[in-house]
Amino acid sequence: MVFALSMLLLSLQIVYGFIMGFAHMGYDNLHSFIPFNTARAVHTNLLVVWLLSGFMGAAYYIIPEEAENELVSVKWAYIQLISLALVGITAIIGYHFNYWEGRKFLEIPRPLDWLVVANVLLFLGLILATLFKGKKRTTTALVLTMGLFFAALLYLPGMIWFDNQTMDSFFRWWVVHLWVEGVWELIMGGILAFLLIKLTGVDREVIEKWLYVIVGLTFISGILGTGHHYYFIGAPKYWLIIGGIFSAMEPLAFLAMALFAVAMYRKGEKRHPNKMALNWTLGTAIVSFAGAGLLGLAHTFPAVNLYTHGTLVTAMHAHLAFWGAYGMIVLALISYTMPNMTGRKFYDSATGNYAFWLSNIGMIGMTTAFAAAGVAQVYMERIMGLEFGEVQKEIQIHFLVLVLCATLFATGITLYIYEFVRYGRPTDEALIK
Amino acid sequence: MLSKNQARIFFLGGTAVSFAIFLGLSWHSLSSEVPKQTNSQNITPQVINGKKLWEANNCMGCHTILGEGAYYAPELTKVINRRGDEFVKAVLMSKTPWQPRGRKMVAYGFSESEAADLVEFFRWIGETDLNGFPAPPKYKSTINLEN
Structure with missing residues (x-):
């Protein structure tokens, strides 16, 4: 059910993405009802909520299994899930009526922020109680829980009001950066380790040792890597050096994750029959290295970022990074858990494989279109000094490519969701047992 | 090992x-x-009110400021420098969608004083020391940049 919510939000996110793609092409027919800033806020916030609900679903599955203890209260978990959905829906509807807080990624208005906090506290309470009453506290479970706990904690700096735009931005990145380039990687690492233990049959001790190394690399590079958001917002110059050096190291954590996943796959003697889950698991490790690691590196150096900061180059990196690191890990976990929960041996299907390849090829195409648009924009606007609007006219064609590739991507996701709905309910045999 | x-x-x-x-x-x-x-001593109540309006209308959903936001509409950190007070006010107070080259902005129809507050906010932020951002273009500009 958590995953169903997650999938619903993902499909909505894609719809709003299309609205923006068309607007960039010059077809903003929906402007009077859904202006660009509404579509943008909805698109990014849906992303955050579908990923978070995916992570929560992951925790509700993984923690009880790792701790060898039933979830302390299924009823409260349902209440938590439904209230999260309600807050999310209220926020999204509000965005259509100018009810928001125009701070990128943190658009949820303050009163609703408090409901999110209450909701997340309930979620953490359930998870922590389950973990500490359980028989075992495995490293995988601890890393996952730590990620979730700090994600909740780091939400708070984003709720402080500042008169100074620079300070506002400074703390906004404590939430946004330290989430996606910090604690969310812990969550991703935890889920990845869990999946690898299950799918490859490699000894837990080996996998968990490398999990520590990976999350260590994540924090050592990622925390000070926050500096790459402080280059040009009115913070001192030393962030150019600190941010430059440490954010250049950020790909190491993703490289380690990719090498780790592939090595464990090679090493594993016991092959789990769930091929699709394995595809998504290896896929997430590899695509996140390309999208989050390499494409991030491409514009993180201060001398490059001086020109690319605030252009479509950022959108290029963001799309493949979020898809590879967080979108795919959630889909991997769903692919692994659904057959176990429904009692159906649904491990490999043509549709499922099409879903994997179409969505990935589509997203890589979209990233390439953003790259072409972004690089052209940087040269024309930032280096040649052409006016913004003139440049936008010139790069419109890339958004046609973007929308075409997005169609491919959306087809892949539609197939994934189709199978999710079709095979998502327990089978009769499983019910009889 | x-x-x-x-x-x-x-x-x-x-x-x-x-x-x-x-x-x-x-x-x-x-x-x-x-x-x-950031010359924080220059943050007047007008600037603060401008920031509130900036957030309440999610201007960052299309524009960037300090290079942060969305990439649908121009970067506004140096907008006063580039366009001057009156131009900016006219856009903000317009009752019909402002649409340079067909790309529409929401018609906010701000009052004179709200528009003035936003202009003060832009003026303050335009004076911030941003470590060289935005870099001056290497070639001659086609718009009326001061430098």
Whole structure:
């Protein structure tokens, strides 16, 4: 059910993405009802909520299994899930009526922020109680829980009001950066380790040792890597050096994750029959290295970022990074858990494989279109000094490519969701047992 | 070969050291440097009100400021420098969608005083020391940039 919510939000996110793609092409027919800033806020916030609900679903599955203890209260978990959905829906509807807080990624208005906090506290309470009453506290479970706990904690700096735009931005990145380039990687690492233990049959001790190394690399590079958001917002110059050096190291954590996943796959003697889950698991490790690691590196150096900061180059990196690191890990976990929960041996299907390849090829195409648009924009606007609007006219064609590739991507996701709905309910045999 | 315990120490130690350095630098930035670079003494009630309007209408959903936001509409950190007060006010107070080259902006129809507050907000932020951002183009501009 958590995953169903997650999938619903993902499909909505894609719809709003299309609205923006068309607007960039010059077809903003929906402007009077859904202006660009509404579509943008909805698109990014849906992303955050579908990923978070995916992570929560992951925790509700993984923690009880790792701790060898039933979830302390299924009823409260349902209440938590439904209230999260309600807050999310209220926020999204509000965005259509100018009810928001125009701070990128943190658009949820303050009163609703408090409901999110209450909701997340309930979620953490359930998870922590389950973990500490359980028989075992495995490293995988601890890393996952730590990620979730700090994600909740780091939400708070984003709720402080500042008169100074620079300070506002400074703390906004404590939430946004330290989430996606910090604690969310812990969550991703935890889920990845869990999946690898299950799918490859490699000894837990080996996998968990490398999990520590990976999350260590994540924090050592990622925390000070926050500096790459402080280059040009009115913070001192030393962030150019600190941010430059440490954010250049950020790909190491993703490289380690990719090498780790592939090595464990090679090493594993016991092959789990769930091929699709394995595809998504290896896929997430590899695509996140390309999208989050390499494409991030491409514009993180201060001398490059001086020109690319605030252009479509950022959108290029963001799309493949979020898809590879967080979108795919959630889909991997769903692919692994659904057959176990429904009692159906649904491990490999043509549709499922099409879903994997179409969505990935589509997203890589979209990233390439953003790259072409972004690089052209940087040269024309930032280096040649052409006016913004003139440049936008010139790069419109890339958004046609973007929308075409997005169609491919959306087809892949539609197939994934189709199978999710079709095979998502327990089978009769499983019910009889 | 690395043991699991050593790996754990690497993780916890590395995190603690990085976080301590990060907190220290943040403290130094926010307490002494940021107020200087942003001329925080110039943040008047008008500027603050301008920032509130900026957020209440999610201007960042299309524009960027300090290079942060969305990429649908122009970067506004130096907009006063580039366009002057009156132009900016006219756009903000317009009752019909402003649409340079067909790309529409929401018609906010701000009052004279709201528009003035937003202009003050832009003026203040335009004077912030941004370590060289936005870089001046290397070639002659086609718009009326001052430099």
